[in-house]
Amino acid sequence: MHPHIPAHIHWTEADQERSASWRSESGMPAPKKVVIADDKTPADLAYRLACEGTALLWRGDFQNARQLLQALARRADQKGGKPKRVKEPKAAPTLAQAFHLHRQAQSQRARTLAMLLIPFDADYTIPLRRAPEVKLACNEAYGRGDQPFVASLRELLGVIGAHEWRKNGVEIPALDARIHPHYGVFSPIRGEYVQLVNDAPLAAGARLAFDIGAGTGVLAAVLAQRGIKQVIATDIDQRALSCARENIQRLDLQGKVQVVQADLFPEGRAPLVVCNPPWLPGRPSSSIEYAIYDPESRMLRGFLSGLAAHLEPGGEGWLILSDLAEHLGLRPREQLLDWIEAAGLKVVDRIDVRPTHPRASDAADPLHAARAAEVTSLWRLAAA
Structure with a gap:
């Protein structure tokens, strides 16, 4: 229902x-x-x-x-x-x-x-x-x-x-500020992926970026603070759009970040396209779970298959993805690499970080073996 x-x-x-x-x-x-x-x-x-x-x-x-x-x-x-x-x-x-x-x-x-x-x-x-x-x-x-x-x-x-959560916000070290999640919008409490986007090498003078599936707007804000002149952040969910717009306004970045409703990509091409899709293939059992479960990897595959057409020549796509699905036997690494290749893309580099959230070290968790081995990666992709 x-x-x-x-x-x-x-x-x-x-x-x-x-x-x-x-x-x-x-x-x-x-x-x-x-x-x-x-x-x-x-x-x-x-x-x-x-x-x-x-x-x-x-x-x-x-x-x-x-x-x-x-x-x-x-x-x-x-x-x-x-x-x-x-x-x-x-x-x-x-x-x-x-x-x-x-x-x-x-x-x-x-x-x-x-x-x-x-x-x-x-x-x-x-x-x-x-x-x-x-x-x-x-x-x-x-x-x-x-x-x-x-x-x-x-x-x-x-x-x-x-x-x-909305009132108090979540401290984001990369922004030196707080992000305020709304009800039904995934909270950026796992800071390692935000830090990856903050630390990955950026082309000098980068003027435009797309943030696909903006959620709270945290990654769009990080890109804008790193000096990108214009960021177009997209989401399909009405709550996420309101949340991202409010956060961008709080951070006084509305001159740099435009939040638009779109299923994946906005129109046009950009030298940098960033996406942090839900990390696990699976059927969400509630609206908030759409940030965790990606039915049949729809968003991941949609991002990969459409990326080349939305990159400027020499541009890069940044895919932020945990390998938890691989450790759980839900999606093998080969399948991800096949999808990248089939989309006419190549891997330029991969930057890895280990999660620091409490569940990664909780031996009582029934999925401890997978969580303990988990790595979050920023895949730097370019047109092949």
């Missing part, structure tokens, strides 16, 4: 049939079965109902709902820690299998935890005791409110968290 297609949930309360609009930015379908829950609902019962696909519409104290959600998460994690007895196969799963099992488990956990629902009035007031003021956060995520609705508490906490 697309988040903007109206849907409704139905339940019985005080012997009356009730209904409300359903809202889910992750595209989760409206729960078919809904029961009322409050401060007296035991966590074990709530967990059993949630696992069965029965949603709990909360009528108690808001802070108690948060505590119940934590209790559900603990139960989900304990359950996930005890693997079911499987007769075969005996062999340990490959990393690709481990990755798919991990995603499956995460998806199941998310579905279960999304079963605790919160009511909203049309102006984003939550009609519960001790409920926080969330109007600004909801306006940023959803736009202007126009009718009462119900959404999952877990989604609301994500909306509140995104509002904090």
Whole structure:
């Protein structure tokens, strides 16, 4: 279900049939079965109902709902820690299998935890005791409110968290400034790829660059600060376009960076074309995951196949890509090299950096072997 297609949930309360609009930015379908829950609902019962696909519409104290959600998460994690007895196969799963099992488990956990629902009035007031003021956060995520609705508490906490990110921003050493991500736009918390773009050798007097899939606008801002006279940053997503424009304005770079809506390339050619596509081939399970998962490597292949036609003679394309997909067995290195060659491109150079994010060194992570080996690269490509 697309988040903007109206849907409704139905339940019985005080012997009356009730209904409300359903809202889910992750595209989760409206729960078919809904029961009322409050401060007296035991966590074990709530967990059993949630696992069965029965949603709990909360009528108690808001802070108690948060505590119940934590209790559900603990139960989900304990359950996930005890693997079911499987007769075969005996062999340990490959990393690709481990990755798919991990995603499956995460998806199941998310579905279960999304079963605790919160009511909203049309102006984003939550009609519960001790409920926080969330109007600004909801306006940023959803736009202007126009009718009462119900959404999952877990989604609301994500909306509140995104509002904090947007308010406080993310420190970007390469810019000596902060970038403020919007709800649904991937936050540049993995700074190693930004640093690669800041450090890669730039042709003297470079006057124009394209940034394909701008997101928050962080790479366009880095290129502009490095002295490129004009950067055209593209994205297809409306939230990303608003976010990039706001960040460019905050950094006072609107004279140098133009943000335009386009599927991949703007019109024309440039001496430098930069792209940081999603790093893993796969199907996103929510809108935010489009920054991580690239279905059938569509964006990666689209960038490579269209690059030569958008490069000026002697120009360079910079592809920023992690090799995590290779370590997970999702996309072999040979396939990437074949796509580069088939697009009429050659590799001029490759600059590598090891990630420093905490998960790279977390031995408890089920994908630790792949994350520990991961390298992020800036591929310097030119027309063959």
